Amino acid sequence: MAEESTVIIDHPNRDKAASKATRLVVLALLLVSVVLMLLVTAGGWDQLQGTKAVLIGYELVYLVMAVYVARWNRGVLPVAAALAIILAIFGAVAAPGWFDRDHAGFAPSSIDAATLGAICVILIPVQVLLIAFAMRGFGQAWNVEVERNPVPRAPRPGAHPHLA
Structure with a gap:
């Protein structure tokens, strides 16, 4: 029976400092976005007529994307960018x-309307x-993977086996 070789899968681009920093920044920006959306949702709950479901959906999707980014999933990054464009427009x-609701005659919100603005x-x-x-x-x-087989190093000629 043939020997089963153990293949080691390595992700060389994940080991780079720039990749680690980028992942951390994207993760932080997703979570900051969720916190800001939660503040708007909680603070303006009574005034958010048709956008409650949209905001809650965005918050959940951003949290799921944060989990995927934390797991080094590169596929959600373009989706995060596309949703960020739409959220920036919103x-x-x-x-x-x-800011217009910060005048007399408008129903008050839990958080000041100027603060929500x-x-x-x-x-x-x-x-x-x-x-x-x-x-x-x-x-x-x-996502780049490099497969390598663990090859035992042969001792150098003339080297002492205990020092190799």
Whole structure:
């Protein structure tokens, strides 16, 4: 019977400092985005008429993507960038609406409307950074695998076996 060789699969691009830093930044940006969306969701719950489901869906999708990025899954990075574009547009459209609600005659929200508007404005550069870093991570090819067989090293000629 033939000897079964154990193949070792190595991911050389994951060992690079740039790849590790990019993964960490993308993960942090996804989680910061979720926190900002949760603040808008919780603070403006009564005023969010048709967007409650959209925000909750975005929060869940971003959390799932964060899990996949933490597991070095490169495939979600373009999806994260695409969703970040849409969320940045939502933030740009929503911010003036929250600032307009900061006047007399509007129903109060749990968090001040101006604060919710500021959170929406902060969400825009966070999404732009997420787009940039997600695409940088996609270009780093985290998925590249190199197979190698563990080959025992032969001792050098004339070397003492205990010192090899």
